[in-house]
Amino acid sequence: MIGEALSPERLGKELRRALVIAGKDVRIYCLKPPVLLFGLVFPFFLFLAFFVGKKGPISEGIPGLIAISIFFAASNIAPAGLPYERMFRTFSRYLSAPISLDWMIFGKTLAGFIFGVLVSVIPLLVGVIGYGISVTSPVLLVLALLAGGMCFSCMGTLVGSMPTDAPGNVMTVLNFVRLPLLFMSGIFVPLADMPGWARGLAAVSPLTYANDLLRHSMDLDGYYPWWLGLLVLVLYSVVFFTIAAWIFNVSRRRS
């Protein structure tokens, strides 16, 4: 059966069905109030609160704005959707459909990824059109958006794997995780200006690397080599997804 699970025909079917789930989730959940609030409105207010009136050009903060937007948007979809799906029993539809649990979770993750990348276009346009930001490496920009979107979406899926049907509980945990990661990242205080212990904390937050990678793509000073940021984001994605898949599988076994 394992050989069959890896056959091109089977993989094609699983991928198509994961895309179907992702498309449905983007359509349904991106308009939910918590998703709109935390995915679109919150990052802009944070940006205004921290960068307006600050010394130095405001364009310095644009990579941070993009990183925060993708961070909040991509990580929002799974935690906003999964508890509702459990509450209305639509989650069991996936379990009885011909798609494996891991691919179903991938579809859910893909929805956050798509939403996060789409949302990031807004602050990017604000930066390019409003503040004259120049993208010196479009390839790095795309890699930063893709890797950041996938990493943060996987993080959202991990939080959404909590076996609960109460959306409020999941959003509370999500913000309990996101806000510290946001403030310990090098977005509001540049990494180079941080004391050693704070820089050590910043190195734990995946948001640090997304912001750093975006700075590289816009000819602003980055702290880490670009490839390291990319590698860390990919590794975090794998770790978050693997743990989330494990929790989903354990929950199913116990149900």
Add this chain to the structure above:
Amino acid sequence: MYGEVTAVDGISLQVEAGELFGFLGPNGAGKTTTVNILTGVSLPTAGSASIHGHDVVRDSFRAKENLNVVPEVSNAYNEYTAWKNLVFTGALYGVPRKEAARRAEELLRTFDLYDKRDSKVKGFSQGMRRKLVIAMALINEPRVLFMDEPTTGLDVQSVLAIRDMVRDLNRMGITVFLTTHNLVEANVLCDRVAIINRGRIVATDTPENLKRAARQVQVVEVSFDRMAPETDGEVAALAGIREASRQGDKLRLITDEPSRAISAVNRFADEKDLAITYISTPGPSLEDVFVELTGIGESSEGSAER
């Protein structure tokens, strides 16, 4: 296992292709756990099951390509229209887009929902939701259809319409695995039934064979021109009567000796100056068999025992 509780234990049953199979049991007996295992929603801790030759755990992808489910809760997507729900379900089961659109239109017409195809499900009545969920379960033309309490909470008209649909689907060759605690429904629909209680199968047979097998259960139905509240207890105390329960304007008497019970009822009517307006020996119903096998209902309201 559910936590530390064994929800179903050592059950064994085989459903033939094309059969309309009823799975009966009281609440908490293990019906939903069994269906969840068969449909891939839950994983068993031990044992095996297969659907059209595909193991539901080791080859679940293939097994699930052959089935679809009508769950107890009508779980269509509220934010989607009827049309989008059908097309999405079709895509999830790998039905090509054009074919899914053709089937969606056909199903919406069959289930009398075509005029509502562009309406969001959140505005649907319970009956409309139920019909839509059944339509969604048919979009992949499953060989096996699991239906969990398909008529619960519906008005009489919808119940009758859905029972007709179930019969029609079965006539079309779909194997139907019907989970229900509605014994009337099981009696009128199913070719065979299995009764599960406390996680174990206690009987599997046709409804008529089960009724015949329940020899100890003999029933006499009687109605008097005056039915006082104390009549139930007084009749239950008569010789040869095990139990009497009020069913509308009749008393349903469980007895081991019907002729002795009828004589006792006649004497009781003479003594109390009551006229017997109706008396019948209908034989045990599936409900009687169910009560006998599961032991439930023995202390239920409205019944009096010796």
